[in-house]
Amino acid sequence: MKQNIRFHLNGKPASLDTEDDRTLLWVLRGDLDLTGTRYGCGEGLCGACTVAIDGVAVRSCQTSLSQVKGKNVVTVEGLERDGHLHPLQQAFIDHGGFQCGYCTSGMLMNAWAFLQKEKHPSRDAIVQEMGGNLCRCGAHQGIIAAIQEAAGKGGAR
Amino acid sequence: MREHADLHADDLHRELLFSEPAGTLPTTREGLGFTRRTFCQLLGGGIVVLITTKPGKVFAQRRAYPEDLNAYLRIDENGAVTLFSGKIEMGQGVHTSLAQMAAEELGVSLDKMTMVMGDTDSCPWDQGTWGSQSTRLFGPAVRAAAAEARTVLMNLGAKKLQVSRDKLSAEDGVIYVAGDKSRKVTYGELAKGKQIARLVDEKAALRSLKEFKVIGHPAKRMDGHDKVTGRAKYAGDIRRPGMLYARILRPPSHGATRKSLDTSAAKAMEGVTVVEKDDLVAVLHADHEAAGKALALVKAEWDQPAAAAFDTESVGDYFLAHGGEGESRASKGNVANVTGKLVQSTFRTGYLAHAPMEPHTAIAELKDGRMTVWAGTQSPFGARTRIAQTLSMDEKSVRVITPFVGGGFGGKSAANQAVEAARLAQITGKPVMVAWTRAEEFFYDTFGPAAVVKVNSAVDDQGKITSWDYHVYAAGDRAAEVLYDVPNVSLKTYIGRGGPKVHQFAVGPWRAPGAGTNVFAGESQIDIMAAAAKIDPLEFRLKNATDPRLRKVLKAAADAFGWKPGPGPSGQGRAIAVASDAGAYCALAAEVTVDRKTGEIKVKRVVAAQDMGIVINPAGARMQMDGCINMGLGYVLSEELNFNGGTITDKNFDTYEIPRFMAVPHIESILVPNDDLAPQGGGEPAIVPMGAVIANAVFDLTGVRIYRLPMTPKRVLAAMKG
Numbered sequence: 001m002k003q004n005i006r007f008h009l010n011g012k013p014a015s016l017d018t019e020d021d022r023t024l025l026w027v028l029r030g031d032l033d034l035t036g037t038r039y040g041c042g043e044g045l046c047g048a049c050t051v052a053i054d055g056v057a058v059r060s061c062q063t064s065l066s067q068v069k070g071k072n073v074v075t076v077e078g079l080e081r082d083g084h085l086h087p088l089q090q091a092f093i094d095h096g097g098f099q100c101g102y103c104t105s106g107m108l109m110n111a112w113a114f115l116q117k118e119k120h121p122s123r124d125a126i127v128q129e130m131g132g133n134l135c136r137c138g139a140h141q142g143i144i145a146a147i148q149e150a151a152g153k154g155g156a157r
Numbered sequence: 158m159r160e161h162a163d164l165h166a167d168d169l170h171r172e173l174l175f176s177e178p179a180g181t182l183p184t185t186r187e188g189l190g191f192t193r194r195t196f197c198q199l200l201g202g203g204i205v206v207l208i209t210t211k212p213g214k215v216f217a218q219r220r221a222y223p224e225d226l227n228a229y230l231r232i233d234e235n236g237a238v239t240l241f242s243g244k245i246e247m248g249q250g251v252h253t254s255l256a257q258m259a260a261e262e263l264g265v266s267l268d269k270m271t272m273v274m275g276d277t278d279s280c281p282w283d284q285g286t287w288g289s290q291s292t293r294l295f296g297p298a299v300r301a302a303a304a305e306a307r308t309v310l311m312n313l314g315a316k317k318l319q320v321s322r323d324k325l326s327a328e329d330g331v332i333y334v335a336g337d338k339s340r341k342v343t344y345g346e347l348a349k350g351k352q353i354a355r356l357v358d359e360k361a362a363l364r365s366l367k368e369f370k371v372i373g374h375p376a377k378r379m380d381g382h383d384k385v386t387g388r389a390k391y392a393g394d395i396r397r398p399g400m401l402y403a404r405i406l407r408p409p410s411h412g413a414t415r416k417s418l419d420t421s422a423a424k425a426m427e428g429v430t431v432v433e434k435d436d437l438v439a440v441l442h443a444d445h446e447a448a449g450k451a452l453a454l455v456k457a458e459w460d461q462p463a464a465a466a467f468d469t470e471s472v473g474d475y476f477l478a479h480g481g482e483g484e485s486r487a488s489k490g491n492v493a494n495v496t497g498k499l500v501q502s503t504f505r506t507g508y509l510a511h512a513p514m515e516p517h518t519a520i521a522e523l524k525d526g527r528m529t530v531w532a533g534t535q536s537p538f539g540a541r542t543r544i545a546q547t548l549s550m551d552e553k554s555v556r557v558i559t560p561f562v563g564g565g566f567g568g569k570s571a572a573n574q575a576v577e578a579a580r581l582a583q584i585t586g587k588p589v590m591v592a593w594t595r596a597e598e599f600f601y602d603t604f605g606p607a608a609v610v611k612v613n614s615a616v617d618d619q620g621k622i623t624s625w626d627y628h629v630y631a632a633g634d635r636a637a638e639v640l641y642d643v644p645n646v647s648l649k650t651y652i653g654r655g656g657p658k659v660h661q662f663a664v665g666p667w668r669a670p671g672a673g674t675n676v677f678a679g680e681s682q683i684d685i686m687a688a689a690a691k692i693d694p695l696e697f698r699l700k701n702a703t704d705p706r707l708r709k710v711l712k713a714a715a716d717a718f719g720w721k722p723g724p725g726p727s728g729q730g731r732a733i734a735v736a737s738d739a740g741a742y743c744a745l746a747a748e749v750t751v752d753r754k755t756g757e758i759k760v761k762r763v764v765a766a767q768d769m770g771i772v773i774n775p776a777g778a779r780m781q782m783d784g785c786i787n788m789g790l791g792y793v794l795s796e797e798l799n800f801n802g803g804t805i806t807d808k809n810f811d812t813y814e815i816p817r818f819m820a821v822p823h824i825e826s827i828l829v830p831n832d833d834l835a836p837q838g839g840g841e842p843a844i845v846p847m848g849a850v851i852a853n854a855v856f857d858l859t860g861v862r863i864y865r866l867p868m869t870p871k872r873v874l875a876a877m878k879g
Binding site for chain 2: 035096108141
């Protein structure tokens with residue numbers, strides 16, 4: 001049954017008239033044209049679809065619209081501020097934290113949410129926290145280095 | 158020793174054969190044969206450089222690489238340069254390195270370059286992006302085109318500035334009169350309003366190593382900004398007005414046939430279109446998720462094939478029993494004349510999924526009689542041919558556009574999803590997206606084949622290898638040639654090219670196809686012989702090798718690693734292995750620990766030393782080496798497709814385990830300089846010795862030899878218990 005669903009998306013109010021059992025990933029990609037959030041596995045096993053809800057990293061392929069009502073949702077498109085890359089985004093470029101780029105949005109959002117709660121994580125803590133995000137190209141070292149650097153440069157912003 | 162280039166032509170041929178069971182054999186055709194005028198019309202104004210490549214000997218034997226156009230550039234009135242390339246970007250970084258090559262020869266900075274890749278309408282024909290060929294085989298064409306463009310511009314500049322050409326110099330897109338920088342003209346000004354096409358060949362004067370300003374300098378990737386902002390478009394991100402998402406009914410196993418079908422419940426669902434045509438049953442909806450719900454309403458019964466021929470565990474024995482006579486690929490001396498100690502080994506590997514993070518996706522739109530398909534594919538031109546044939550359309554009426562590809566590794570060579578999308582677009586008259594689920598990805602992948610290698614070799618009491626009798630089942634002979642100086646050699650291949658067809662699902666190229674298997678076997682065997690001869694494994698290799706490139710990378714890796722000599726097992730848990738692949742040489746030195754309770758192997762450190770000739774983008778090259786090592790951990794330690802006959806039981810990443818952050822070792826990737834050699838392949842070589850170096854390190858630590866990949870904890874425990 002359709003209903004009006006409201007939440008904050010990348011700092012702006014969002015309002016949709018739709019069923020609340022629909023999956024956030026497909027609403028973002030289909031209804032809202034935010035295609036930066038990627039489908040990778042559909043079962044919460046790869047992390048490519050990661051977004052932040054109230055600052056916590058979640059797998060949007062496992063999240064229904066009913067779970068985001070009234071919440072703050074941040075996707076990769078919401079990381080830039082005033083046309084400037086977020087320090088994490090810049091660090092991913094500087095350290096080669098990607099190859100094909102398909103896992104990158106999920107990596108960034110998982111790392112962003114992590115840095116919200118852990119301002120200066122150790123390398124081991126980063127490795128543990130990112131363990132659920134898969135990268136097939138093998139850009140892991142660059143991703144770890146990028147998160148480490150961003151943590152020192154206001155990555156928690 | 159055969160030319161590497163020939164090896165690759167062979168591999169390609171073999172890869173195509175591998176694709177046959179699924180009916181995915183891509184047919185290659187000549188290029189479209191655009192006329193020069195057509196190109197100019199397509200491009201509008203500016204200077205256009207066309208480049209011809211003579212059909213290289215690489216492809217001359219079996220496939221006709223087109224004699225017309227292979228690459229071209231456009232310089233627009235603002236001085237911006239666009240490079241058109243039939244190659245595609247799937248993470249390997251050629252988007253940047255090809256641009257570097259053009260920028261270097263043209264004399265412009267990298268930020269002036271724009272890339273258009275894999276669009277069959279605007280880019281010249283290309284066979285496909287695989288085999289680490291973009292830099293070493295396509296790169297020379299790009300450089301020649303750009304060099305010729307610069308010549309054209311210098312001629313125009315001389316005329317404009319009214320001085321002879323030898324008095325001019327070019328810098329970042331501006332031509333100056335030597336000694337008077339006030340007299341100048343920009344490339345853009347020269348290109349303004351002109352439409353000049355020049356045919357060039359590959360012999361145009363290229364810049365020398367000493368002159369390089371862009372080549373050889375680390376460049377950050379040009380696709381970085383788009384990829385970190387989420388703006389990068391993959392096939393699934395393309396939107397067309399009125400588009401529908403399709404879900405296709407799939408059989409429960411390969412070889413199953415449908416005996417009943419009931420789509421009535423799906424048809425009753427609002428907004429659903431049902432397509433039933435021959436073998437194709439699909440449900441379509443404007444919402445992706447709703448299409449999935451509709452598919453769940455489709456009822457079908459299937460006849461399953463008879464008992465499975467083999468499964469994950471028994472595949473190797475099946476291959477050995479059904480391999481047939483085999484085919485001799487190399488022979489020297491007489492391997493029957495064994496002198497010294499004979500070592501007989503059998504090595505096994507499993508089927509591998511490519512598992513790119515982006516599943517196969519395509520969207521097709523039929524408009525005004527033309528079919529346009531945006532597809533994640535390594536072979537846009539091959540896809541165009543297949544789409545045209547399937548749809549009974551003229552190739553000129555089909556356009557394939559390749560957005561960024563989210564990983565390929567050989568698995569996106571066939572583009573079946575593009576054909577499916579195009580069929581559905583033709584049937585429904587609407588734009589249709591086909592986006593495989595992860596389960597479909599694990600079902601319709603063209604898996605890297607399981608394989609068996611039997612090696613009988615001998616070493617004399619001086620530590621010299623005297624014979625090498627090598628039999629490989631299903632992996633082909635890439636990187637199978639012995640790199641050491643052995644007087645008696647035999648190499649035979651079984652299954653695959655010309656041999657019996659045994660696979661129960663589609664197989665195809667998987668990053669450095671077969672090479673990882675062959676080097677796992679070959680370099681493990683070398684270590685076994687070194688241990689038998691009680692000689693340090695590095696010393697044993699150097700003692701038996703005169704190939705200077707081989708020796709150099711071995712020494713470079715050992716030096717950087719801090720190699721401490723001693724025959725194996727030395728208890729250090731360290732090892733070395735080396736391979737020659739894609740024209741490059743790569744040696745890996747690694748250190749491991751093994752949990753003796755669980756059997757889990759942890760790779761602590763890998764040092765890679767690679768000679769790949771002139772390096773275009775050192776940053777990109779090292780990124781590829783790191784990526785090879787990380788990805789390589791998968792097929793070495795955990796990845797193996799679980800199946801029984803045509804039923805594939807792995808459906809997602811919960812059971813098919815690819816490497817995670819916790820698994821990655823400390824990596825040191827070293828580029829061994831070899832500026833006398835043209836650029837060689839870099840996307841694959843470092844993944845090739847991974848199996849051997851880890852198996853050898855486990856032996857060095859424990860004294861236990863493991864003959865089968867992946868070296869799962871269970872197998873390691875079993876081996877340690879003897």
